Amino acid sequence: MNKSQLIESLANAEDLPLKKAEDIVNTVFSDMEKAIVRGERVEIRGLGSFKVKNYEGYKGRNPKTGEIIEVSPKRLPFFKVGKELKERADVY
Amino acid sequence: MTLTKMDIVKNVRHSVRFKNRRKSAQQYLFPELNCTFLSQKRANELVNSLFETIKQTLAKGENVVISGFGKFQVKFKWTRKGRNPHTGEMIILKSRRTVTFKTSPKLKEKLNMQAHRHDKT
Numbered sequence: 001m002n003k004s005q006l007i008e009s010l011a012n013a014e015d016l017p018l019k020k021a022e023d024i025v026n027t028v029f030s031d032m033e034k035a036i037v038r039g040e041r042v043e044i045r046g047l048g049s050f051k052v053k054n055y056e057g058y059k060g061r062n063p064k065t066g067e068i069i070e071v072s073p074k075r076l077p078f079f080k081v082g083k084e085l086k087e088r089a090d091v092y
Numbered sequence: 093m094t095l096t097k098m099d100i101v102k103n104v105r106h107s108v109r110f111k112n113r114r115k116s117a118q119q120y121l122f123p124e125l126n127c128t129f130l131s132q133k134r135a136n137e138l139v140n141s142l143f144e145t146i147k148q149t150l151a152k153g154e155n156v157v158i159s160g161f162g163k164f165q166v167k168f169k170w171t172r173k174g175r176n177p178h179t180g181e182m183i184i185l186k187s188r189r190t191v192t193f194k195t196s197p198k199l200k201e202k203l204n205m206q207a208h209r210h211d212k213t
Contacts, residue, residue, distance in 0.1 A: 001156050006145060024108055029158055033101070033160070041093075048144065
């Protein structure tokens with residue numbers, strides 16, 4: 001499912017004009033994105049939480065050529081699945 | 093600071109407005125009355141509904157892709173042997189399905205541009 005399908009299903013479920021559903025979806029994700037870029041934690045109960053992790057730089061190797069390369073420090077978001085979603089996704 | 097659902101609901105209320113159908117005399121004088129805000133309750137309902145849709149889709153085993161943000165994927169993990177880190181006891185972890193998140197390259201780039209700015213200041 002992509003964003004436009006998500007927008008469509010929200011509009012259908014809540015009887016909203018498509019444009020408004022789009023505004024809502026965009027607001028929600030841009031909010032989350034902004035918080036992550038600021039380095040803040042995002043927590044959505046039932047879905048999961050995002051935390052920004054700092055990774056230090058290290059000397060790595062190109063696995064193909066064996067060449068040593070410098071990997072610079074980076075920041076990456078880390079997603080932890082919420083309890084409810086974890087249970088619902090695990091059908092086994 | 094943690095961004096919670098409450099903050100998102102607040103922001104949705106601020107940025108999503110609906111046009112009033114009827115025009116009253118007052119609205120010609122005060123154009124800001126042309127729009128109505130969502131009620132707290134309705135905004136909350138809508139945000140919940142959005143996350144519920146995402147959860148339902150993932151529960152069905154389908155991935156959710158938000159361009160520019162990332163991808164929620166359902167992954168199958170095989171049974172494996174593990175250890176209780178506390179007692180060192182051997183345990184068998186059952187195979188399971190779990191949700192992982194893959195960050196979009198766009199977001200990664202934004203996040204690290206910001207990091208460099210922090211270093212300089």
